[in-house]
Amino acid sequence: MPKKYDYSGWSKEDLVKRVNELEKRKKYGLVWDEEREPEKVVLECKKELPVLKEVKEKEIKNDPDKPTHILIEGDNYHALSVLNYTHENSVDVIYIDPPYNTGARDWKYNNNYVDDNDMYRHSKWLSMMKNRLLVTKKLLTKTGVLICTIDKYEQPRLQLLLEEIFIGYEIVCITIVHNPAGTQGKNFSYTNEYAFFVFPVNGTYINKTTRESALVSAFRDWGTISLRTQAKTCFYPIIVKNMKIIGFGDVCEDQYHPESSNFQQKDGTTFVFPIDKDGIEKKWVFSRNSVEKIKDELFCKKTNNEITIFRRKNEASYRTVWDDKKFYANIYGSKLLNIIIDKTFPFPKSLYAVMECVKAAIHDKNNSVILDYFAGSGTTGHAVLELNKEDSGNRRFILCTNNENNIASEVCLPRITKVIKGYENKDGKEILGLGGNLKYYQTDFVPAKTTDINKEKLTKQSVEMICLRENTFETVMEDGSIKIFQNKEKYTAILFDQLAIPKLKEIIKDYDKPIQVYIFSLGDDTFADEFADMKEKVTVKSIPAAILRVYRRIFK
Numbered sequence: 001m002p003k004k005y006d007y008s009g010w011s012k013e014d015l016v017k018r019v020n021e022l023e024k025r026k027k028y029g030l031v032w033d034e035e036r037e038p039e040k041v042v043l044e045c046k047k048e049l050p051v052l053k054e055v056k057e058k059e060i061k062n063d064p065d066k067p068t069h070i071l072i073e074g075d076n077y078h079a080l081s082v083l084n085y086t087h088e089n090s091v092d093v094i095y096i097d098p099p100y101n102t103g104a105r106d107w108k109y110n111n112n113y114v115d116d117n118d119m120y121r122h123s124k125w126l127s128m129m130k131n132r133l134l135v136t137k138k139l140l141t142k143t144g145v146l147i148c149t150i151d152k153y154e155q156p157r158l159q160l161l162l163e164e165i166f167i168g169y170e171i172v173c174i175t176i177v178h179n180p181a182g183t184q185g186k187n188f189s190y191t192n193e194y195a196f197f198v199f200p201v202n203g204t205y206i207n208k209t210t211r212e213s214a215l216v217s218a219f220r221d222w223g224t225i226s227l228r229t230q231a232k233t234c235f236y237p238i239i240v241k242n243m244k245i246i247g248f249g250d251v252c253e254d255q256y257h258p259e260s261s262n263f264q265q266k267d268g269t270t271f272v273f274p275i276d277k278d279g280i281e282k283k284w285v286f287s288r289n290s291v292e293k294i295k296d297e298l299f300c301k302k303t304n305n306e307i308t309i310f311r312r313k314n315e316a317s318y319r320t321v322w323d324d325k326k327f328y329a330n331i332y333g334s335k336l337l338n339i340i341i342d343k344t345f346p347f348p349k350s351l352y353a354v355m356e357c358v359k360a361a362i363h364d365k366n367n368s369v370i371l372d373y374f375a376g377s378g379t380t381g382h383a384v385l386e387l388n389k390e391d392s393g394n395r396r397f398i399l400c401t402n403n404e405n406n407i408a409s410e411v412c413l414p415r416i417t418k419v420i421k422g423y424e425n426k427d428g429k430e431i432l433g434l435g436g437n438l439k440y441y442q443t444d445f446v447p448a449k450t451t452d453i454n455k456e457k458l459t460k461q462s463v464e465m466i467c468l469r470e471n472t473f474e475t476v477m478e479d480g481s482i483k484i485f486q487n488k489e490k491y492t493a494i495l496f497d498q499l500a501i502p503k504l505k506e507i508i509k510d511y512d513k514p515i516q517v518y519i520f521s522l523g524d525d526t527f528a529d530e531f532a533d534m535k536e537k538v539t540v541k542s543i544p545a546a547i548l549r550v551y552r553r554i555f556k
Helices: 012-024 040-044 076-086 121-137 155-165 291-297 329-341 351-361 379-391 404-421 452-460 463-470 498-508 528-534 545-554
Strands: 048-054 068-073 091-096 104-109 112-115 140-150 169-177 192-200 208-218 238-241 244-248 262-264 270-272 298-303 306-317 369-372 396-401 422-424 430-432 437-447 474-479 482-486 491-495 515-520 538-543
Touching: 040 076, 048 076, 048 463, 068 379, 068 404, 076 121, 076 396, 076 437, 076 463, 076 545, 091 351, 104 121, 112 121, 121 140, 121 155, 140 155, 140 351, 155 169, 155 192, 192 351, 244 291, 244 298, 270 306, 291 298, 291 306, 329 351, 329 404, 351 379, 369 379, 379 396, 379 404, 396 404, 404 422, 404 437, 437 452, 437 463, 452 545, 463 482, 463 491, 482 498, 491 498, 498 515, 498 528, 528 538, 538 545
Parallel strands: 068 396, 068 437, 091 140, 091 369, 369 396, 491 515, 515 538
Antiparallel strands: 048 437, 104 112, 140 192, 169 192, 208 306, 238 244, 238 270, 262 270, 298 306, 422 430, 474 482, 482 491
16 A cells, blocks of 8 residues: 655645655556565665675586586575676676466565465565566676566566666567466466567667578569669679679679670679569669678579579578477476476476577677576576587576575586486486586675775675686685686686785786786775786786675665
């Protein structure tokens, strides 16, 4: 219920201020009770700041040449807060499958299950999602894509929430048929769920998909807008030799009119023009400045001693309805999970549905980071490992899940471990592992009050966060106030005592890779002058000031 105010004792100035506040309220979109019962995990961060604590016994060191993936156990709001320091503007794809709010007591708000009788059921769900989506936005790269799956219970409200938060983004809702048998409602049988794709406007951010069968069509345009005069840059010769396309000529001058579609050259090549059998000058489907991009899709045919150009399209844009057996959640979700870990888990996604979503949104197979902060049974991590297997990619995943009902320890971690290392299925068949490495963290906390003692505590517990930020997990040395880590490309040095700077410089003077140096400071000193003689390979940053700045922005 909305708050009721007694305005009888208010001053004129206060009344004017109140009117102005009411005028500023949104006139369209979602309005819900956010203040009645704020989310406790959000309020907790006013008193304690989240950090990470590594659980070494759950680490997987499988292959130094494979990427290191991350699994964070804890509330996803706390994990997202940490990731805002470690991965700001660094995540390429975020795939989430939040609780669907069916009313069947399948999720908690402030430690209490939300059921169908809760009159604030939708408000609580929206508050929970808004808190996380606001923090999510800062993680995406400039070309990053958010994918959020949902069903009929919150689909319309989720769209409005996404439109409110992701201003300047395109939002497309995909229908995925995941249960062909259907779930019987009072009037309809529900066979589908939805996936929102959220990405920047005015650009190409979604990949093409492979057609089941290639589409072959004439490259010479036809129809009502196919004349040469309607697109002058689309009239040029395609150069053919021995029935192979070897190049493209320049756009023809207006006054040049070839006598026929095929023009033989002295060097044995043939210039093919878009001229039809009646001698009418047409145009190619692509202009001269863009045809090179699809050269491999073009081929020649000879009919009645005349060479004609065709295009074979193996790719197509994704459609907005996905209906394929591989997306069925029972076969490739529940049953597949049961084969791997012999555990039941409510409604896991089809492995192939998640793979297709990520495949549609990802562009770089070698350096992409994929995040899922409603990780559940770990399907997204499994999907990334399968995609890496398909094309020898080095994508990295970050999974975040709580351990309610032992989801992290008995479902997500065992599944990822078996997929990485390999396992024996129920029939006794050995399933080869997909490889990779895993670091396992739990969320922890330090006091939020800004004191020198608390700053020192935060710095000492930020080692895991810094290593995650730099993706440097191999320990080089730990010597008192100095810790050094590395990967193939760089070193990360963490210094807890400024007085040890000369000692650190002596240690790293012969290092042959770039070095990120983090130095503890009660203020915000950069210490750049101390490393001026090493500036070509050393970058210096102070801690914990940078972490505190991120947290002040989130927890304001």
